[in-house]
Amino acid sequence: SEATLSPWPVGADAGTWSEDPRDTWILCFHAMAAVDMGRIAEARRELELVVESAQRLGALEVLCIAWGFGPVVAQISGVGADLALARARRAVDLAEKLESPLSTYFARWGLGVAHLVVEDWPEAERLLRSSLDGARKSRVGLLGEAGMLANLAEAVAGQGDLEGGIALAREAIAVGRERGTALFECLGLLTFARLGLFAGGED
Numbered sequence: 001s002e003a004t005l006s007p008w009p010v011g012a013d014a015g016t017w018s019e020d021p022r023d024t025w026i027l028c029f030h031a032m033a034a035v036d037m038g039r040i041a042e043a044r045r046e047l048e049l050v051v052e053s054a055q056r057l058g059a060l061e062v063l064c065i066a067w068g069f070g071p072v073v074a075q076i077s078g079v080g081a082d083l084a085l086a087r088a089r090r091a092v093d094l095a096e097k098l099e100s101p102l103s104t105y106f107a108r109w110g111l112g113v114a115h116l117v118v119e120d121w122p123e124a125e126r127l128l129r130s131s132l133d134g135a136r137k138s139r140v141g142l143l144g145e146a147g148m149l150a151n152l153a154e155a156v157a158g159q160g161d162l163e164g165g166i167a168l169a170r171e172a173i174a175v176g177r178e179r180g181t182a183l184f185e186c187l188g189l190l191t192f193a194r195l196g197l198f199a200g201g202e203d
Contacts, residue, residue, distance in 0.1 A: 021059040024050055028062050032069060036183055040077045047073060051087075060094060064103040067091035068110030075117050085114040105141035108134060113151055121158035128152040146176035146184035150191045157195050165195045 031046035047066050054063035067087040074084035091107035112127035132148045135141040149172035157165025169192035176185025 019057070021054070021057050021062065024053045024057065024059050025062050027053075028066050028069075031066075035073060035076065040073065044073050044077065044079070060098060061100055061103050064091045064094045064098065064100070065106045067094075068103070068106035068108075071110045071114035071117055075113055081114070081117045085111075085118060088114040101138045101140040105131065105135055105138075105144075109141075109144065109148055109151075112148075112155070116151060116154055116158075119158065121155050125152065125155035125159070128155055143179060143181055144184065146172045146179065146181055146188055149175060150184065150187040153188075153191050153195065157198070162195055162198055166192060169195055 027046055028050045031043045031050060034040075034043040034046065047070060050066040051063060054060070054066060068091040070080070070087050071084040074080045088107065088111040091103070092111050095103035095107040108127060108131035112124050112131055115121075115124035115127060128148055128151050132145065132152065135145060135148065149168050153165040153168035153172060156168060169188050172188030173185055173192060176182070176188050
């Protein structure tokens with residue numbers, strides 16, 4: 001069987017693994033890496049453990065980030081959209097109380113993706129534009145700029161503006177290349193290809 005990459009010991013749970021919040025941070029970002037590698041089931045399991053551990057330890061910022069990242073996993077897996085939306089809303093509220101630029105970045109982007117998952121296109125567009133503007137102004141999270149642009153392209157196209165969506169997908173590709181974020185460049189390319197098909201082909 002495939003060996004797990006998780007730093008979480010086999011059979012452990014949030015109540016027995018670690019009392020150090022730094023370990024919860026490590027696992028949170030490991031879950032994000034697992035998504036990038038296509039290990040979606042592993043990422044879902046780890047994020048749940050992060051949420052449990054963060055709540056128990058009072059590690060509110062990493063809790064906020066985990067809640068904010070949940071919709072990305074729901075979007076890819078097709079599982080847990082309602083829970084992801086509810087948690088992303090809580091993440092935004094919590095981020096505002098924490099006044100943390102990093103938490104706010106993840107929370108707003110996550111809530112925008114959550115609305116994409118449930119096909120609430122106008123609200124997804126509003127939230128994603130807010131997240132993108134906030135990242136550009138604060139300079140926090142700009143490595144994810146191309147990803148936000150690709151998500152925004154979906155939201156715009158979902159409302160019938162294919163030309164606008166394709167333009168944003170092109171921008172996502174360009175920004176991804178400029179920043180060297182290959183993952184988000186690929187997301188832009190996939191979005192561009194999908195919207196191009198809907199538009200009847202795009203060079």
